[in-house]
Amino acid sequence: MTSTTSSPTIILIAGHWLGAWAWDDVLEHLNTDHSGAIAMTLPGLDGDDPERAVRTLDDQAAAVLDLFARLGVSEDQPATLVAHSGANFPVSLVLDRHPELVHRVVWVDSGPVATGSVFAPDLPEEVAELPLPPLDVLGQQASLEGLGPEVLERFRARAVPEPGPVLRQPVELTNDARRTVPTTLVCCSIPSVQVLELARAGHAMFAEVANIDHLDVIDLPTGHWPMWSRPRDLAEVIQSAASRTD
Structure with missing residues (x-):
């Protein structure tokens, strides 16, 4: 049986090319009366970091765990992790390394990866970073439904190239307990x-996805970036998921 309770800390992590700013519209709507919500920028996606192009998935996972420590996340007070798109790689590592620190994971048009997964295995070593492709090309890779010209221009202007090491690094997972973390897809x-x-x-x-022990599935029909196309609805889904106990 599922019930609701005061929700724990909510940490929002956006996918490729995006920083914490991508969640601004969601945070405006997110009900945090009984919880804290914070968006983070992963290492490699801070445009002011002079060494960002050499950041790795391990760096990104470590940054999430460092944020846990700063926020006082513990086994007694676990956090809800919200991972959009390509954030699934570092978040899968976090779940593998410290599943006890995660109350629930919410995958936003995303999902857990399997061990050995590589996002771009054919990306040549000499490619230091992968910039956001032209929007017409991007639209062939992922749905831009619900995004108007102003949003798309902001995306193009603020996007930070994705570090090559992040895209080439295989994910090594060994802890089956990651699959026991309650999950909302x-x-x-x-x-x-x-x-x-x-x-x-x-x-x-x-x-x-087929290996998850406790899975809830929610349809939120829109494009691949619902934090911009349906921010209020996404905020409601996140708050509801974070408040659940199973």
């Missing part, structure tokens, strides 16, 4: 019915 650009079918079929991108 927010399906936006791909309907949940299709996601679950792909998971059951063993599709490489979704196979780990």
Whole structure:
């Protein structure tokens, strides 16, 4: 049986090319009367970091755990992690290394990765970073539904190139306890019915979903960046998920 209670600290992590700023619209709507919510910028996505292009997935996972420590996250007071898109790689590492510190993980048009996964295995070593592609190309890779010209221009202007090491590094996972963390899957650009079918079929991108012990699935139909296209609705989903106990 599922109930609700005062929700723990909520940490929001956006995907490739994005920093904490990507969650501004969601934070405006997020009800934090009984919880704290904070968005973070992963190492490698701070445009002012002169060494950002050499940051790794290990650096990113360590930064999340450092933030846990600063916020007083513990086994008795675990956090809710919200991971959008490519943030699934470092967040999967965090879940593997310290599942006891996570009350619930909310995957936003994303999901857990399997051990050995590499985001861009064919990216040449000499490529130091991967900039945001032209929007017409990006739209062929992920749905831009719900994003107007002003939002797209802000995206283009504020995007930070993704570090090459982050894209090339394999994820090594060894702790099956990561699969016991209560999970909410927010399906936006791909309907949940299709996601679950792909998971059951063993599709490489979704196979780990089938291994989750406690899974809730929510459809929030829109494009791949719901923090901009449906921020109020996404905030409600996040607050509800963070407040749950199973």
